[in-house]
Every structure is written in structure tokens, then in C-alpha cells.
Amino acid sequence: MKTAPAKNLQSNLHQVGQAFQEQVDTIQDIALLFKATLGWFFKRPWRWDEIFHSVVQMGIGSLPVVLISTAFAGMVVTNELAWHMNEALSSISMIPGVSGQFIVRELGIAVPAMILVAKVGASTTAEIGTMKVTEQIDALKLLGIDPVGYLVFPRLIAAIISITALTLIAIGFTLIFAIFVAVAKFNFGTFEFINALRPFVGVGDLACALCKGISFGILIPMIACGYAFRCQGGAKGVGSTTTNAVVTATVAVILVDFIWTYVFSLLL
């Protein structure tokens, strides 16, 4: 009995070590996969039908949920800021600047990014992971088809296009609903709001949003595919791999979001 806790600790440590090693291996695989995928920029043919199909699936397919969530995010942020300013400063004249800047630099980007990780990332890992465990990927190889060129590269291109576009659309949409609340509830004029916002946002913010959008467009499909190719062990394996991919992609997106914000804070 006395040795049990020690043994437990040891086996727990061993498990943690294994899980850590697994993560490191996966990240290494993702890097290698990214390199192989980049190689396809210079290879022909580009499979336009696959790219188009993925743009429809990722981009158009995610549009409704992105629009709904960003609309509510926009409304909430104006409302909350207004309440706080009213309490603290007894004035709400700063709403356009604060909420506008917050939306353009962060909220309008982070909210859709999280949704896209869940939607695009999860569906990609589940789809390709299933192909892996059902040996469809082996069947592709046997036909002389490189799975990277056929499955990953089209999704990377499609994700860069869709996610960048959705990020820009989401910023606009969040802002529109923030203005809507400001106008409807707090008696701002539409142009008054926009004019008050102008000094606080500029081309730099747009560039930052673009950089973030493109980065997410690379990170999400690469992490999703990297995990999928390591998938093993039937439906249960696909499930746990998808969860792991979503968790890693979420952390990666938040980290990269922070890095770009920091870089642009030095530049602007």
C-alpha cells in the first residue's frame, strides 16, 4: 500500500511525458507537412475544382454562423462599453473610438477566428482523418496521387482565400452592428459615429487584419491536416484527433493573433 502513490506518480509522469512527446511529434509533422504543401505552389496541375469546392464548403458554408456571431458580438460590445463609460465617466461620447478600435483590432478578428477553428478545422480533421483510418489515403497513393497535392494543398489555398475574406467581412459586420446599437439605443448619428472613429483606425489596422486573416488561413488547415494524417484507430481515433486538433489550433490562433498585435504595435 505504501508504494502505491509513488508508483501512481511515476506512471502518471510517464503518461504526461508520452502525451508531451506526442505533441512535439505532431508539431514536427505539421512543419514537415507545411513544407511539402508549399512545394505544391510550384507543381502542376493545381486542382481548381478541389479548390473551388473547398472555398464553397469553408467560405460560403461558414458565412452564416460568422455573420450571426459577429453581429451579436458587435451589439454586446457597444452596449457594455456604453454602460461602463456612463458609470465611470458619465459620458458616452468615447464609444465610437473605443468600440471601433477594439472591433477593428481584435473583436472583429478573434470571434470569427474561433468559429473558423471550430468549423473549418474540425471538419477538415474529421474528413481527412476518416480517410486515413479507412485507408482511403492508401488507396489514393496506390493510384499515384500524392495526398498532399490532392487533399492538403487545395484546402490550404481555399482556406487562405476564405478565411482572409471572412475576417475582413466579419470586421465590417461587427462594426455595422456596433453602430446599429449606438444609433438605435444611444442616439448617435451614423456619420457622427464614423467620423468620431476615423482618427483611431487606419490603413495599418487593415494591414494587421489582413496579416492575421492570412495567418489563420494557413494555421487552421495545416494544423487540421497535420493531425488528420496521424489519425489512428477507427471512429474513436478520429474523434479524439479532431478534439486535439481544435485545441491546438485554438491556442495557435490566439498566440499568432497576439504576435501580430505586438508586431503592429511596434510599427504603428
Add this chain to the structure above:
Amino acid sequence: MGITLSGVGKKFDRWIFRSLNLSVADGESVVIIGPSGQGKSVLLKMIAGLLPCDEGQIQVPAHHLGMLFQKNALFDSLTVRENLTFPLRERLGIRGEKAEALSKEMLSAVGLSGSENLYPDEISGGMQKRLGIARALIVDPEILIFDEPTAGLDPITSKKIADLIRSLKAKKKLTSVTVTNDVHRAYQLGDRIFLLSQGRLLGGLSPEQTQKTEIPEIRQFILGLKQGPLTEATVESGGPE
């Protein structure tokens, strides 16, 4: 087009098998039987070039190799017809009406006419196997690899599929390696029959000789005896399939 394995071994966490030697002559049909979990599927994938050897080497001079996977591995986002036109386009560059005609012909050969527009998960297990066989054959292979072509099927369907494989093979004089646990199918399909067990390939005898052999492992396996060199641990290490 013969196949030669010299001193082939495969290691995952442990060695699954080591130093296997096998040569399959041009036009010959070799059948491998054996308890599950012994590495039969792994061996087939190595012959197909899908897994690397961890020792030894495999020579497969075929340009076109067709394979039926144990779980079929059909493209589940494509219809039955597209599962055949896709390999034609990708592997042989055949598209359009020619591809349609070829796939139609193949579907009728395997008895799947009328299911063209269904998806793989909308057809029965036996039909999936036949589609898998059709997909292996459509690329006009010189070498065929079948992983348990009749597993999980009722005896009648299983006999039909084995007949189908025999007739299709006879037409083209193909070289083939088939894994099966169905002893009757092994007799029906094999020129020579091997047993893979505990990392060794035993036998290599004709169906008649196999039935009469005194090699204890093979005797035990084909007669389904409890007593013998194949211990319960080896028989069940891969679990039921």
C-alpha cells in the same frame, strides 16, 4: 511479372515478422492464410509499396498494381461509378465517354449495374467488396492484391466473389497475392498456399497437398483444432475480424 521478397521484416513497437522469403512467379496465384494479427495485411501493404520494409527488400516490377483493401477503402465521397472513373482519370488519363464506357463494362462484370449513382455506404457489404474488386481491376493491373476478399460475407456471396475473381484473372493471366481466412476460398483461389504465423511463412503447397499436409500449424489451422502449435494467444492476438 513476378514478385520477390527477400529477407523482409517489419517492425512497429515490436517485430511483426522477420526474414520472410517468397517469390511469386509470373501469372501465379499465391494465397496466404493465417490467424489474425500476424501481419498479413501489413505484408500486403508492403508489397503494394504503401509501407516501407524495415529489413530486406521487395521487388515488384509492375507498373500497375491493383489492390483490394481489407475494409475496401472505397472513396466515400464519390458514387459507385465515380469510384471507377476517378482511377481511370488519375492513373491512366482516360476521361469522358471512354471512361464512362469502361466503368459501365466493369460494373456489369462485377454485377453492380443499376447502382451507379449510389454512394458506397448505400450499398451492401457484398456489393462494396465487388466495387473494391472492380476498382482494383479498372486500372488494368498486372499484379493484383486482395486482402480478405470474402471476409464477413455469407457463403453464397463469398463463393460468387471467388468465382468472379477466378474468371477475371483467367482472362488476363494476372499475378496475384490473396490473403484470406476462408480455407475453401484459399483452395479455390490459390496455386500455392502459405500460412503466416509467428513471423514465419509456412507451406507453399498446392491446394491438394495443403489438405494432406502434416505441417502441424497448417493442419491445426485448416481443421480448426484447439490443440496445436498455434496457441490461443497467437490465434487471438489480432482479435476477431
